[in-house]
Amino acid sequence: MDPSNKKRKSDENGIxxxxxxxxxxxxxxxxxxxxxxxxxxxxxxxxVSSVATRSPDLLSAIRSIADRDTTQRKLFIRxxxxxxxxxxxxxxxxxxxxxxxxxxxxDKSTGKSKGYGFITFHHIDGALLALKEPSKKxxxxxxxxxxxxxxxxxxxxxxxxxxxxxxxxxxxTCDEGEKKYINASADAS
Numbered sequence: 631m632d633p634s635n636k637k638r639k640s641d642e643n644g645i646x647x648x649x650x651x652x653x654x655x656x657x658x659x660x661x662x663x664x665x666x667x668x669x670x671x672x673x674x675x676x677x678v679s680s681v682a683t684r685s686p687d688l689l690s691a692i693r694s695i696a697d698r699d700t701t702q703r704k705l706f707i708r709x710x711x712x713x714x715x716x717x718x719x720x721x722x723x724x725x726x727x728x729x730x731x732x733x734x735x736x737d738k739s740t741g742k743s744k745g746y747g748f749i750t751f752h753h754i755d756g757a758l759l760a761l762k763e764p765s766k767k768x769x770x771x772x773x774x775x776x777x778x779x780x781x782x783x784x785x786x787x788x789x790x791x792x793x794x795x796x797x798x799x800x801x802x803t804c805d806e807g808e809k810k811y812i813n814a815s816a817d818a819s
Contacts, residue, residue, distance in 0.1 A: 678692070693753055693754065693755065696754040697752070697753055697754055700730075700750060701778060701779040702754050702757070702777075702779060703730070703750055703751045703752070703753070703754050703756070703757045704748060704749070704750045704751075704757070704777070704778040704779065705723075705748065705749045705750075705751075705757055705760060705761070705775045705776065705777060705778060706746065706747075706748055706775060706776055706777075706778040707719065707746060707747045707748070707749065707768075707773055707774070707775040708745065708746045708773065708774055708775070709745065709746075709771055709772060709773035709774055710734060710743050710745050710746060710747055710768060710769070710771065710773055711743065711745075711768070711769040711770060711771040712742040712743050712745075713742070713743070713769055714734050714743045714747070714768055714769045714771075715734060715743075716732055716733055716734045716747070718734075718768070718769065719732045719733075719734055719747055719749065719768070720732035720749075722766065722768060723749045723751075723760060726751070726756045726757075726759040726760040727751050727752060727753055727755060727756020727757075727759065727760075728751065728752035728753065728756065729749060729750065729751055729752065729756075730750040730751065730752050731748070731749070731750040732747070732748075732749050732750075733747055733748050734746075734747035735747055735748075748778065749775070757777065760775065761775070761776075761777060764776065
């Protein structure tokens with residue numbers, strides 16, 4: 631059969647082959663939903679991640695949804711030296727992306743670091759990039775950072791107990807700032 635005859639036949643039916651240049655304008659959002667409904671989560675994730683690397687609009691949409699949850703953008707850093715400051719932490723982690731917040735938990739009576747802190751990135755991709763290197767040398771000490779939301783509940787309880795023990799030894803109680811960060815992270819896990 632003559633291929634040009636097939637083209638004419640589809641054109642006669644109102645379907646132009648030029649209309650299918652990779653885009654199907656007549657498909658609605660509901661139509662697409664029906665097509666992808668039987669797909670597995672892994673298949674959808676594979677498709678979305680593959681297309682997002684080539685589509686700034688899709689990546690922007692994914693980012694805007696992911697960025698709504700601050701717990702996904704927050705890192706817990708442990709092993710900080712006594713001389714580590716919030717500014718030092720901020721300057722180190724800002725290399726991975728814009729920061730909403732950086733804080734080194736300080737002892738009120740000594741003014742020195744208690745050995746841990748938190749970083750909150752403006753975008754989730756900053757946190758993901760920082761997590762690719764889970765340990766860093768900061769002020770001469772090897773530190774470890776993890777996603778704050780990934781800390782299991784028992785780890786948050788251990789952290790709270792550690793905080794209580796450290797602070798109780800110095801001045802008798804955890805301050806409100808420490809409780810805020812620990813409780814927020816514990817609620818997220």
